[in-house]
Amino acid sequence: MAPAAAARHHRSSALPLAWLAVGVVVYASLYPFTGWRWPGGAPLTELMALPLPPYRNRFDLWANFLGYMPVAALIHAAGVRGGGRSGLCWLFTVLGAATLSYLMELTQQFLPLRYPSQIDWALNAAGAAAGATASALVLRLGWLDHWQRSRDRWFIRRSAGALALLLAWPLGLLFPTPMPLGLGPSWSRLQDGLMDLLVDVRGAEGILAWLEASPPPLGQLSPLAEAIGTALGLLGPCLLAFVVTRPGWRRAVVGAGATGLGLATTTLSAALNFGPVHALAWLTPVVVPACVLALALAALLLRAPARVAAVCGVVALSAGVMLVAQAPSDPYFALSLQAWEQGRFIHFHGLAQWVGWLWPVAALLWLAAHLASREPLDA
Known part of the structure; x- marks a missing residue:
């Protein structure tokens, strides 16, 4: 079954999971949502450029890279299952995830407990590219079709919301x-x-x-x-x-x-x-x-x-x-x-x-x- 036909046959659980993953990213990026203030003495151009981090440990680096992988994979899969072409979905997914990461890093400068940086943004974008590539590879190998056939045997058509829950x-x-x-x-x-x-x-x-x-x-x-x-x-x-x-x-x-x-x-x-x-x-x-x-x-x-x-x-x-x-x-x-x-x-x-x-x-x-x-x- 082609991806587009599969999408018409089933309501894909990739879409609600993609929205859930985006919500997780926004929440984790802006938590605890308190202490908002304008960075003192920082011109707008400097804020737009994003600062270099004061420090970073290995956990932070891996978290920034791995955090955007499932987000991008789900967005790419949802786009393809919605009838989009894999290459275009890959491009829009990576650009969209990089834009989301940039907006989160930019907003973090208004929170005193967060430390935005250019490195975090680059790692988020790299993780998004890796996640979208993994999704495209899964589609290319036909694993999604295999999952679709298995889902037809195991679950009813309107199962996307319950599976996401x-x-x-x-x-x-x-x-x-x-x-x-x-x-x-x-x-x-x-x-x-x-x-x-x-x-x-x-x-x-x-x-x-x-x-x-x-x-x-x-x-x-x-x-x-x-x-x-x-x-x-x-x-x-x-x-x-x-x-x-x-x-x-x-x-x-x-x-x-x-x-x-x-x-x-x-x-x-x-x-x-x-x-x-x-x-x-x-x-x-x-x-x-x-x-x-x-x-x-x-x-x-x-x-x-x-x-x-x-x-x-x-x-x-x-x-x-x-x-x-x-x-x-x-x-x-x-x-x-x-x-x-x-x-x-x-x-x-x-x-x-x-x-x-x-x-x-x-x-x-x-x-x-x-x-x-x-x-x-x-x-």
């Missing part, structure tokens, strides 16, 4: 969660953030009084509540995957893959926060029974119609969000946050936290839109 799910798990696999906004953190945001705002006294009078979260979740929350945290993504996966053994493979990815990402998060020695510290006595329960419930829906899986997914995600919102603050949250803010993840931790907060809401909205669609859910 499933790929974003591990990013949210990298930030410390109130309970294992429990994504969603924690009311205590949300309450503190809103109060800090509104404390000096005129006319917000009523909202502040309501926030202060709001009942606090539970002092401690019972083992049963923690087990249910963990099970729902795993079951929700599995059911989202089931909605777009052909019924039967393929759902079993996808569910097992999602389970392995979630557990591996949670282990990586613990290792990043507390060190490799404590990589399995999140594995409390209730986690294994909770995962077994989630997999048993998922097994009952291996052959269920897509609409049934979608309704069950809405219930699981909603209940999981309610439990996470009532969970007390993680006793290790302050330590974890300090590690993320002071370490190499300073420009990444906020993004992971927002993904963790918003992912269940985005998945619920996708499932609701899917259920409301007039097209057959299994088309």
Whole structure:
């Protein structure tokens, strides 16, 4: 199947993933979005030329090069799958990525905590060229056609949004969660953030009084509540995957893959926060029974119609969000946050936290839109 025909047959997941990658780049480039000021004494021509860096370590160099590779690869793939010619898509991708990088470096000069440089821009552009070239090579070798045929066998036509959400799910798990696999906004953190945001705002006294009078979260979740929350945290993504996966053994493979990815990402998060020695510290006595329960419930829906899986997914995600919102603050949250803010993840931790907060809401909205669609859910 030609790329253009494939694009017409399927809604490509490359496009939403490309937009997500661009959003990640913008967020990581401009975080923490505070302290904006005009560089003192710097003429406009000097700002446009970009300065040389005061220092750079090997991690920064590789991060700048590798950071733009997936962005460019996804943009190029999305362009080709949209019917564009590979050569023109390559050119526009590299030029567009280089322009985006230049604008980010230029804007960083107005942030006191960022250090823009010509070298960063050059590395970003080189990474974009490498990513677009890799995408063009994949297309040339026919790997995209192979993926398209496999996707036709495994997933329904309207699967792009769900697949993009499933790929974003591990990013949210990298930030410390109130309970294992429990994504969603924690009311205590949300309450503190809103109060800090509104404390000096005129006319917000009523909202502040309501926030202060709001009942606090539970002092401690019972083992049963923690087990249910963990099970729902795993079951929700599995059911989202089931909605777009052909019924039967393929759902079993996808569910097992999602389970392995979630557990591996949670282990990586613990290792990043507390060190490799404590990589399995999140594995409390209730986690294994909770995962077994989630997999048993998922097994009952291996052959269920897509609409049934979608309704069950809405219930699981909603209940999981309610439990996470009532969970007390993680006793290790302050330590974890300090590690993320002071370490190499300073420009990444906020993004992971927002993904963790918003992912269940985005998945619920996708499932609701899917259920409301007039097209057959299994088309």
